[in-house]
Amino acid sequence: MSPAPARERYGDRLFRPERVAAELPRLSALAAMHDPDTFRCLTGLGVSTGWRCLDVGTGPGHVARWLAARTGPAGTVTALDRDTRLLRTFENPPNLLPLDADALSAEPGTFDLVHSRITLMHIPQRADLLARLASWVRPGGWLIVGDHVDFATHSSPHPPLRQTFAAMRRMLNTAIGTDFHFARDYPGRLRDLGLTEIGVDAATPVLRAQTPPNEFWLRTWDQLWPRMELEEEVYREARRLLKDSDVVDLSLTLVTAWGRK
Numbered sequence: 001m002s003p004a005p006a007r008e009r010y011g012d013r014l015f016r017p018e019r020v021a022a023e024l025p026r027l028s029a030l031a032a033m034h035d036p037d038t039f040r041c042l043t044g045l046g047v048s049t050g051w052r053c054l055d056v057g058t059g060p061g062h063v064a065r066w067l068a069a070r071t072g073p074a075g076t077v078t079a080l081d082r083d084t085r086l087l088r089t090f091e092n093p094p095n096l097l098p099l100d101a102d103a104l105s106a107e108p109g110t111f112d113l114v115h116s117r118i119t120l121m122h123i124p125q126r127a128d129l130l131a132r133l134a135s136w137v138r139p140g141g142w143l144i145v146g147d148h149v150d151f152a153t154h155s156s157p158h159p160p161l162r163q164t165f166a167a168m169r170r171m172l173n174t175a176i177g178t179d180f181h182f183a184r185d186y187p188g189r190l191r192d193l194g195l196t197e198i199g200v201d202a203a204t205p206v207l208r209a210q211t212p213p214n215e216f217w218l219r220t221w222d223q224l225w226p227r228m229e230l231e232e233e234v235y236r237e238a239r240r241l242l243k244d245s246d247v248v249d250l251s252l253t254l255v256t257a258w259g260r261k
């Protein structure tokens with residue numbers, strides 16, 4: 001009997017990093033939507049000069065560059081991704097070290113701080129990967145992880161938005177195993193890994209025309225739509241709503257949790 005075909009992974013067909021013209025603006029909108037909340041959480045952990053940091057699934061590297069500026073020349077930020085092409089489109093500081101590696105098999109060493117955002121949710125082996133991330137934190141250091149949880153779109157007052165987000169969740173879950181609920185219990189998961197001083201933050205961006213959240217979802221749907229099970233009329237109306245300056249709604253929530261080893 002021939003083995004079952006391996007499941008498609010993030011980046012194989014969807015969100016391909018070599019499609020820089022599509023992925024760079026999409027992930028830059030993602031960063032613009034979430035950076036203020038991520039940076040607030042990282043600031044709270046006291047990241048400062050000389051720290052050795054690791055950013056897992058760094059994408060274009062917005063968080064990695066912020067960490068590199070905070071840690072300064074005495075610190076280092078290892079920016080790990082299966083494909084660092086998007087990261088390398090930027091002029092990065094010398095203390096930012098790109099690392100082309102699969103997080104599921106990498107052995108990057110140990111760090112004062114290990115961070116990962118909107119990455120574990122897209123990797124089916126996410127529970128094992130979370131334990132790997134914790135193993136890369138030095139005693140006394142911090143693990144901080146953030147992912148999307150969809151608390152708000154189920155109850156959107158705009159049915160086309162409700163239906164389009166639902167079709168997107170189903171499609172991504174079937175195609176690459178994305179989980180829009182895993183981060184709901186990050187605090188418990190970090191505690192189970194033996195971390196202490198657990199903290200959690202939940203930030204829900206607002207959907208409003210011509211803002212980063214709307215740009216991010218429009219660009220994401222551009223890629224997913226051909227494989228989503230959704231009537232074209234509903235999809236067109238959802239897009240129209242995201243471009244309508246009278247429409248205000250809620251996006252997915254970034255749940256960020258941290259703990260100390």
Ligand SMILES: C[S@@+](CC[C@H](N)C(=O)[O-])C[C@H]1O[C@@H](n2cnc3c(N)ncnc32)[C@H](O)[C@@H]1O
Nearest residue numbers: 010031057058059081082102103104117118119
């Ligand atoms: C949605 S992007 C998030 C980018 C960035 N962390 C941010 O929040 O702005 C997910 C990133 O994870 C990377 N990725 C996915 N699976 C990976 C794996 N197994 N190992 C390393 N990187 C992976 C992708 O290449 C992509 O750059």
